[in-house]
Amino acid sequence: MSNIPKDLKYTKSHEWLKPNSDGTVTVGITHHAQDLMGDMVFVDLPASGTKVTAGKECGVVESVKAASDVYAPVNGEVVEANSALPDSPETVNKDCYGAGWMFRMKPASPAELNGLLDAKAYEALVASEKH
Amino acid sequence: MGNKTPLYDLHVKMGAKVVDFGGWDMPLHYGSQIEEHHKVRKDCGMFDVSHMNVVDVKGERVRDFFRLLLANDVAKLKTKGKAIYSCMLNSKGGVIDDLIVYYMDDQWFRVVMNAATRDKDMAWVNSAAKEFGGIVVTPRNDLAMIAVQGPNAKEKVYQALGEALRTSAGSLKPFHAVTVGELFIATTGYTGEDGFEIILPAKAAPFTWQMLSEAGVPPIGLGARDTLRLEAGMNLYGSDMDETTTPLESGLAWTVALEPADRKFIGREVLDKQKAQGVPRQLVGLVLEGKGVLRNHQKVQCDGVGEGEITSGSFSPTLNQAVALARVPAAVKTGDRCTVDMRGKPATVRVVKYPFVRSGRSCL
Numbered sequence: 001m002s003n004i005p006k007d008l009k010y011t012k013s014h015e016w017l018k019p020n021s022d023g024t025v026t027v028g029i030t031h032h033a034q035d036l037m038g039d040m041v042f043v044d045l046p047a048s049g050t051k052v053t054a055g056k057e058c059g060v061v062e063s064v065k066a067a068s069d070v071y072a073p074v075n076g077e078v079v080e081a082n083s084a085l086p087d088s089p090e091t092v093n094k095d096c097y098g099a100g101w102m103f104r105m106k107p108a109s110p111a112e113l114n115g116l117l118d119a120k121a122y123e124a125l126v127a128s129e130k131h
Numbered sequence: 132m133g134n135k136t137p138l139y140d141l142h143v144k145m146g147a148k149v150v151d152f153g154g155w156d157m158p159l160h161y162g163s164q165i166e167e168h169h170k171v172r173k174d175c176g177m178f179d180v181s182h183m184n185v186v187d188v189k190g191e192r193v194r195d196f197f198r199l200l201l202a203n204d205v206a207k208l209k210t211k212g213k214a215i216y217s218c219m220l221n222s223k224g225g226v227i228d229d230l231i232v233y234y235m236d237d238q239w240f241r242v243v244m245n246a247a248t249r250d251k252d253m254a255w256v257n258s259a260a261k262e263f264g265g266i267v268v269t270p271r272n273d274l275a276m277i278a279v280q281g282p283n284a285k286e287k288v289y290q291a292l293g294e295a296l297r298t299s300a301g302s303l304k305p306f307h308a309v310t311v312g313e314l315f316i317a318t319t320g321y322t323g324e325d326g327f328e329i330i331l332p333a334k335a336a337p338f339t340w341q342m343l344s345e346a347g348v349p350p351i352g353l354g355a356r357d358t359l360r361l362e363a364g365m366n367l368y369g370s371d372m373d374e375t376t377t378p379l380e381s382g383l384a385w386t387v388a389l390e391p392a393d394r395k396f397i398g399r400e401v402l403d404k405q406k407a408q409g410v411p412r413q414l415v416g417l418v419l420e421g422k423g424v425l426r427n428h429q430k431v432q433c434d435g436v437g438e439g440e441i442t443s444g445s446f447s448p449t450l451n452q453a454v455a456l457a458r459v460p461a462a463v464k465t466g467d468r469c470t471v472d473m474r475g476k477p478a479t480v481r482v483v484k485y486p487f488v489r490s491g492r493s494c495l
Contacts, residue, residue: 041446044422063424064354
């Protein structure tokens, strides 16, 4: 069973997003995504200051099995990448919603978050992909 | 729903992620493929390889039959239980399958072939047997197969299945087998580590698996099996060679017996001709110098000599970097730098001799 926390927002491309109190959002990939990919061996993240476009690739994760782009969930600017991940990509498998976060960004407009999926809608998406 | 081995229920109980492999529902991993890989390199692990196709071939002239059927020469098998690895070729020298053949006695050879190629293998062997005459081919669907591999594998097998095996199986040289009761124990494998492959009655497999588990042998999925064999520089049928490639183009010249020159085997003319004219392509090892993972079918640009393709690319957990087998023009040499197109970006790879890893150690 996939682990889909209720308090997060999601994209159709399997990123999660968590709003922080300082107006930034934290982004990672979901439990379902890491489970599909298997053991992560390589993570390439956008540098701080990178301008990203919603729905466009801004990073790469590679597992033993496959490579996959990481897509920016909203427009904005990256303010911090998780510097621990490149040396321990397996953290994405072990704790995808915690220590396995990928980057923090400042959305161009907070209203963009409304266009993302909630936990229920994402759960339905995952269920539909399984059949 | 695919075919299931006698160990399927135990895989599910042990938390396996099950995937389709050549029509079989097989365990990909039981949690972490990389951790399983390290266990086999550092300690030991067991693999359910019951999907492999075990076939007994009998007849008065069974040795001559295999001297015709296989590119390697079973005349090398002089003591009972000895095995060789060989390709089975079509008339164009292309590889129908790779296999291990055991000399059981003068009228009985046992072959272990791949699972995904079962139907075409059986059609080929049956048709050759019919033409040759006096050969009886029996697929042993009543058997299962468990591989126990790793530096501590043999000790764990004695512990789990009986000290008596230490004297019977423990003294076997590599690529030999012995029958002990209902167990057929061979010193073969697909990991580059010490260990056994055990062929046994399907109904005895679950109990044996549990005995091994209780002795502390962890189950290993097909995911780690693939990275282990790649590090060990062992070919995978369908990736590194198939019916469009000859063994000479697939790093398998060592398995082709062109001597004695008067032995006629299927595919021989093409190999003789290729040898005389020069083999145009070769299989080499590649190591990625930067970060990322090499993948099957990525193009390899070799300056001045042309283009090749990765046939098996992955991440080596032991070396902590990406490695690959690739088919490239014959002029490419060890130490050369080539460029791989990695998802639209050029990446530099170094051409190396493989295996990449043997008995837990880097060969680079």
